[in-house]
Amino acid sequence: MSETLLPPRTLQARAAELDAADPLADRRDLFALDDGVVYLDGNSLGALPRHVPARMAHVIGHEWGELRIRSWDESGWWTAPERIGDRVAPLLGAAPGQVVVGDSTSVNVFKALVGAVRLAGDDGRDEIVVDATTFPTDGYIAESAARMTGRRLVPVAPGDVAGAVGPRTAAVLVNHVDYRTGRLHDLPGITAAAHAAGAVAVWDLCHSAGALPVDLDAHGVDLAVGCTYKYLNGGPGSPAYLYVARRHQERFDSPLPGWNSHADPFAMTPGYAAADGARRGRVGTPDILSMLALEASLDVWDGVPVPQVRAKSLALTDFFLECVRAYVPEGRLTRLTPAAHAERGSQVALSCDDAPAVMEQLVARGVVGDLRRPDVLRFGFTPLYVGFADTERAARVLAEVCAGR
């Protein structure tokens, strides 16, 4: 992979200049990251915002411990799923009232995909086209959604979706960024192709939201889901979200119509009547502790323009690739992440036969990425708290490990 071979000092100097000019540099202090580790796994579990422990101590000690049941009203627990949905919405390019937080991504994929099939209607649309390279849970859940709605699953590579959709396609499910390679798929183009075929487009934003502009409303996406514990830093297993475009909400027909999605939940009537708006995507009682940790975590986004995040993300991954080229002998690592900006998310994936041993050594030396079996090294670049000096150090340690030093 070598093209240029600059000495480390030069790249270190460059890193210092880039950090000095970084308009997001001050955000890092909002996170608990003072342990000297270069944390490049924020695409798996985001770092802890420093203010969250105090907020959660209040939630647990006061809201649960003292107010107890009164907190459902007085502390705003009951409305948290929609309120936090509206905090997430700007990061997705969604106007208010279309995003609700709750359940896991997998459960939301089920809601969204069954909902999409029902929106598409019954007139011969018997296929669900699914990203064959998807994060596996989407494929497993899509298989179940297909089975339970009497549809057939059609797995294709994301680049082939446009050619695979047609009059038999009910819905299309694609990951915006591939979890393994970091490849960014063409959301506007695939959505338009799905629509041209009369199908409903569902996007999984787990590896894109919080790292790059998604612009759901602008691109006419129908439904979307995503997690909040990666780039959104909501904490381990924090609740996922479901986006249902406003134009579809009245016809959105959830396969999990729990009492929280009822128009009048506390009437506790035997007959189901769906709530209006985003709340229709709720199911059961929300996991308040995980949810309010997410709500607090979202404060780190206040005043951050998503395009600025994207610009830094691309600068970080470009710089990482440049440092790797400079430090690691050509042929030692294979780059899986596309070079073109238009095809790159916010991670760099490199492969080598000894990837497990390499990642173990990296972690031992304070550079935390992660391994995707059998041979992929993943490095996630979270623009709110990863800097250019971190990036140079990561590449330098990677080179040392690769060289067996």
Next chain:
Amino acid sequence: MSETLLPPRTLQARAAELDAADPLADRRDLFALDDGVVYLDGNSLGALPRHVPARMAHVIGHEWGELRIRSWDESGWWTAPERIGDRVAPLLGAAPGQVVVGDSTSVNVFKALVGAVRLAGDDGRDEIVVDATTFPTDGYIAESAARMTGRRLVPVAPGDVAGAVGPRTAAVLVNHVDYRTGRLHDLPGITAAAHAAGAVAVWDLCHSAGALPVDLDAHGVDLAVGCTYKYLNGGPGSPAYLYVARRHQERFDSPLPGWNSHADPFAMTPGYAAADGARRGRVGTPDILSMLALEASLDVWDGVPVPQVRAKSLALTDFFLECVRAYVPEGRLTRLTPAAHAERGSQVALSCDDAPAVMEQLVARGVVGDLRRPDVLRFGFTPLYVGFADTERAARVLAEVCAGR
């Protein structure tokens, strides 16, 4: 409701004697309940165990904040759903390896009921019998499960289930204790009737587990679900649980086969292969903060025999009814909860036309029950932290409010 009319001092003296003889009396100090409130809403949201805030500060500050991604292994996050399931299991009368924690009760009702229909097989079993008096979400979700499996929903009163099951019955879903009236249904009898008809029995334990013996294994229950934020004190919206009897696990076919239920989740293969055992009931990434708060909360059960809990629960509800009879003029309130122990859970439900105003006044005077619209006053008796003096005080304040004093 008057039968005896003892003066308050006598009932207060009785309460003191009962508290002095209560083998569970010392458990109350484990909870944050020093605010002078009589908390009779533990059947809606259990009180905070005092040690939970410190445990959660460690989870958030150290496990998330410092170890970050490493905690999935090093802090045991990944195995939490099964580990905590095994902590819940003794409260359900379940041997280890059959209970998994995660998702909401509603989502687990869906898994259990679709799973039950699939276990029942396709030979003409086209009906799902459901408790018509059930907590509404069970009915809504059952309707969806019926629709998505091509079955017909047959709502009947729990007392009529035995007569309603037959060769067309695939599955039966009943609440063990009615959320509104506090009526305890005949789990052994209804389960046996379902089995005699060749159907699969699914129980919702939300209002029974933690208050009385359930004995799932002994009674041959097939599947069960329940929440953990009521009598189990797991915190607001803490994750629910799913029990799949060991004999059914190999054939349990979840409608939500998320990656956490895969036999080798980190292989991330496109083909789904279900894990063995309780883990097959998992779906997506677990909500770790809510889940670990539950795990910590379960410590309050260490060394507590469930029959002792049941004995105190019945003594508390008996004593409350006795105090209400003594203090409240006959005819002012109607008792909805059965008098017979065999038909009573751990709450007392009383109705009156002005129930909303009565409950508002009770809460204002430090007696916290809850209202079920339009006319039901619910009082939950949680044996680990409600005492007899609390109970007498609650009845006395209720009498004052009812008298307009």
